[in-house]
Amino acid sequence: MKELELQYVGPIATLANLLAERYTTQTATLRALIKELDARHPGLLQMFVNPQTGQLNLNTMIYYGDPGQIPAPVLNLDHPIQDGGTVTFW
């Protein structure tokens, strides 16, 4: 199990009706995490994943940081996530 720090910024906070949360998951990548989170925050998948290309929508952004690392923009949705990581949905 991985415990993540999730942050929702701007319109994503409106979508999630939440600014931040600690979240426990078994998923291994950002793509799987978004899919799982979509059940909790409906619309997240559509917001972040382009249904035609399967890639990150270009008018959204995800910042990810491993534990102790400074979060940085990630384009690749198959980027692995680690226990203690932080994910910011922009």
Place this chain on the structure above:
Amino acid sequence: MNARQNQIQTLLRVDLSSGKTRLETLPTSWTAKYIGARGINARLLFDEVNAGTDALGPDNVLYFGTGPMDGLPIGNGRMSVACKSPRGTIAEGSFGGFFGPELRRAGVDYLAISGQAEQPVYLYIHDGRVEIRDASHLWGLTTDKTDAALRREFRDPDVQLRYIGPAAENGVHSSVIMGNLNNSGGRAGCGEVMGNKKLKALAVRGRQGIQVADYDAFIDAYHLYRQRLDLATSRDPWTPVWSTYGAPALVRLFAGMGNLMTRNAQEMGWEAEKAQRIGAEIYLEKYVAKAKACFNCPWPACQKIHVIPQGEYQGFRGGNYWAGQPVVFGSLIDNDDLDLTLILSGLCNRYGLDIFHVGFTLAWAMECFERGLLTLSDTDGLELRFGCKDHAGLIDLVRKIAYREGFGELLALGCEQAARLVGGGAEKYCLSVKGQEIEAIAERNMYMVALGVAVSEVGPDHTRWYPPYPCNPDLISRDELLTLGVDLDLRKAFQGRNPEEKGKLLRWFSISRAVVESLPGCVFLVRDTLGLDMRPWQQLFQAATGVQIDYEEFLRAGERVLNLERAFNVREGYRRVDDRLPYRMSHEAVPHFNFPPVTQAVLDGMLDEYYTANGWDLATSIPKEQKLIELGLEDVAFALRGSTEEAKQ
């Protein structure tokens, strides 16, 4: 309704000493060469304000400049204000609202205000005519009361106003010019110069239309421009957040990334809970009463009107909560009370103070207090520590700055002069360059910001090289970049702490933003293709003016503006040594994030690249004669010969 031809730009001269006024037509060739607004203001200032002119004397000229896009759907109401700064450099700033379009509708594109009135006056410009009116009844009023008094006087909701507050009247360093209650401009002391001329306000009203040269081409270009800013079609990740929530959304994002100045930038991170309390989401949910935009702006994000909903300050109204306010009156002084942040920034607007001057000088004073360089006897008994809970004391201190009372007299000087008076190493804690306080962006994590802050002709001003924090460079291909005239390694250029390619990138941004601010457009609306594609702006310019210049020549106009502004400073004695960073940024690492300081050696490397890319002399930063001639600025090259010879000796 009469319609003005957009190719012809007019200049109204007002001499406040003699009371004489004259309306002139500017050379039509200037539209292609300098475009308008910031560009033409730079040309006028270089030509008409001689080296060594006393900035607070009658010979300094205060210019207000619109441009060929003002009054059109694209213009966003931007305009430029410029003069010689009391600090010695060129002072130039841009502000939005509705004044610029209205000035053009009144038949005037530029104002050049010289001399000094004997008694307070204001100008009323309407339909090509100007009246110099008595303003004794307005002198001393805060900006909100000035606005209300003039509106009562005119009984015309469409009259547009610019005015100064008590800070400018009292000669406070960096005081600004205000309008529409919350729009400020000219933070390098334009307000102080206006106050010194005893010019309290400008009022304009016009009824002329503005005729674009090619209507169909303009509509086509406009659709392209809007499509790129559309939430659904933009490929820029900043668009959805920026257009609705605005820059305060950065506070939470940056708090954990080492990009948020905290406790006078001794640290660059802030507790997430604190950032949440003053972030955009809470602000939008609980404080915003109404969204408002500048003239024809598609993004109602920056001009929101807010009201404090409850508590001791319930009912306090203000607006324009952008990126600067939550930093300078939030993390920088370690305050996570949004009410206090809004009150301090709102009072700055009412007194006509620059928020960066007040915020950074306040944070400097707090650090000096904690280090024992200032004591209770200096601060009029205020326990001036970070996270200060004496809110009433802080609020009163802002008033004292505006009126130069007690401890406020010292802070009114700005941190650089104040630090010299305090001594004992206080200079090390002052975050300013060329006498002007920096802005709320992280130099030690984003080297382009460091370079931009160091070289800016007007003192730190991020709008001159926006956006400082672009997204992933993979979104744009190398081929596309070359088409746009951007010949650099974008991946390296956007790596925060890698000094490579920063000089070239900054040059690109400086030139292209000079173009945008000369049209004038809003630099926040340059999104898509990372703000690198200027073609839509070129199409709009051509359609609006009928001036057919190619893409390269369009950008060259921006290069001319940048060189004119640099040349103005060179003539005043500014050299490479003045392009520097505050002590903290160049000597202290960022704790927790382990960002090293931007040492002089690192800065020197970036300066070399920047000067080389610009065609400026490496030792002095003076534009080379060959470069100026290439730009068609032979007269500027001639004027700088003395400076170049002197520098050689």
